[in-house]
Amino acid sequence: MFGSINSKKYFDRFIPRRINTEIDIMRSSDAAGLLNSPDVQSDVGFINYAKVRYHHGNFQKLLRNTLLPLEAKVLNFFPPKKISFNGVSTQWNETWPVKLRRKPVIGPPEMILDMPQFDSHLCHHVADWSSQNCLATIFENEVHMWYPDTDCRRATTNTGQGVQHCVKWAPDGSKFAVGLFPNRIGIWCIVKNKQIHENHCCLHFCEIFCLEWLDNKTLVAGCSRGILSIYTSELNLLKRVCCFPKCSIINITVSCDKSFLATSNINKTVIVWKISDMERVFTIKSKSIIRALAWHPWKSSLLACGCTDEASARVTIWNINTQNQVAREKTCYKNSSIGALTFNPISGELVVSYFVRDNHAGIGIITVLSNIDTVVEELHIHDAPILYLLWGSGGRQLASISADENLCIWNFFGNPSIEIKQTQDNSRRSNLLYPCIRITPTRLEWI
Missing domain, CATH: 2.130.10.10 (YVTN repeat-like/Quinoprotein amine dehydrogenase)
Structure with a gap:
């Protein structure tokens, strides 16, 4: 009888051993090492850094779930509110309404066209x-x-x-x-x-x-x-x-x-x-x-502007009805400028082109924002300011035109079955919008 009482007390007071779910599977330094690894930094011509970070995050979650199968029990008293704007589901704290894509889907450009003597005047x-x-x-x-x-x-x-x-x-x-x-x-x-x-x-x-x-x-x-x-x-x-x-x-x-x-x-x-x-x-x-201005495709009161402040470019969102600035980008690139910005007419995501200067060189970056500080795509291929972001096929294709005399056509909603079209010499220049004579140091060629 005495033993049964102790046994009952034991089970009443028993606390199972918990695994420390706060352990960091991959430290920030390891993550930085992944992004800077030879496989990522190799000369491939195009990298979607947002997709690299996305796959890295998925791998981290998978590894955590495999090593630590017990999930932390967290009770959300105030779940994020969702509202409907003309049938579009959106988070309550977003600056503008969007129809979010679920993950980074933009791959290498479908086509790269040559733009000789491209006029890049402001x-x-x-x-x-x-x-x-x-x-x-x-x-x-x-x-x-x-x-x-x-x-x-x-x-x-x-x-x-x-x-x-x-x-x-x-x-x-x-x-x-x-x-x-x-x-x-x-x-x-x-x-x-x-x-x-x-x-x-x-x-x-x-x-x-x-x-x-x-x-x-x-x-x-x-x-x-x-x-x-x-x-x-x-x-x-x-x-x-x-x-x-x-x-x-x-x-x-x-x-x-x-x-x-x-x-x-x-x-x-x-x-x-x-x-x-x-x-x-x-x-x-x-x-x-x-120069970079864009109106939201279905909320007419929202205007996006690309500004340069203290040697860095920022995107600001203005509400025309209230005549106030409703959002200001915080995660801007240092020593950068904005060449163009535009909203996708289907998803409502904001596409911005940056030119980041590094000493005497620079790189053109195309970013896709689902919110003022949420980057869902980050495309690296141009090495000069990107002055035009144009929509084709009803908003499903994006054309980026840079001062490096390249025009790239991207499948904005993704199409992995399409491979990049290139010339026989595997160069980044492939076609011209219209045939012309182009003089090279070695020969006169007709493209």
Whole structure:
């Protein structure tokens, strides 16, 4: 009887031995060693560092579950709230709504195209991708068009003295607007394969620097004299507005619901306009010139800006309705600048191109953000500033164009069955948007 009482007390007071689940399976130094290992740093031409970190995290979880099968019992009293925004599931603390992809899926670029004599001037916009999946770029004062699906190539030939500085497709992809030399603007029709309309800019000595279509019937142009002009699709002038006198407009972008228009200029200023009456909503001042602007694809009040502060680039998110900055990137790259940024029209993720300087060299990095400080993709392939991020195939393909004269086409939602197309010499340059003669030190070759 005495023994049974002791036995009962023993079982009542028994505490099973617990495994220390707080043990660090792989220390941070080991993780850094993994990222810097020869297998990762070998000359492969392309690395998605976010995918490396993703697989490293999965391996760490698998190893922990194998060695320490007992899970820590944690009671979550306040689980993360989820809300629905137009059918999109999103975390309550996110800056903008997204349709998240589950993991890093972007592999090597599907194709790499040669862009000889690429115009990388800050004020110029020499490339665009249409809704009909046609890439257009300005080369030798003409617009060269290339259809990736059919490999069909065309070029303009009767634009007078030539195309200058900018090209922009209409939303339906049937025509595009171009800046013409010396101070004119033109409309090129794809069906008729000719220029159908032409008009002069505001002054005889100004130049068209940027273009944006509000819809298929309304075009906005910004010039080197700081004048914002609104035209019909027949280039009949509707209205002119002065942003800053004698201060070049370098970018124009319109919100998804066509309510707001954002412009940036050489004066380190971003102006948001109300399109209905072209009244200024508010002004954003910066310490550096802002060319990178992007509106959210379905939340029209959110505007993303790429700024440089204290020698490092940062992304800031502004709410136009409240006229406040709602988010500011914290995990920026040191000694960097932002060349372009854009929201994916399907997932709502933000794609940003950085150029990180290291002494006299540098590297171009493409990052995909699901939140202001959450990097889900980090692509390394360019070795110069990346000035264009363009969407094709309805947002499923991404084109990055860099000052290293390379244009890369990526499958944004992943397609591991497609292999990179390269030339016989296995170089990173493969095709040209339009055939041209290129002189090399050893021979004259026709690409």
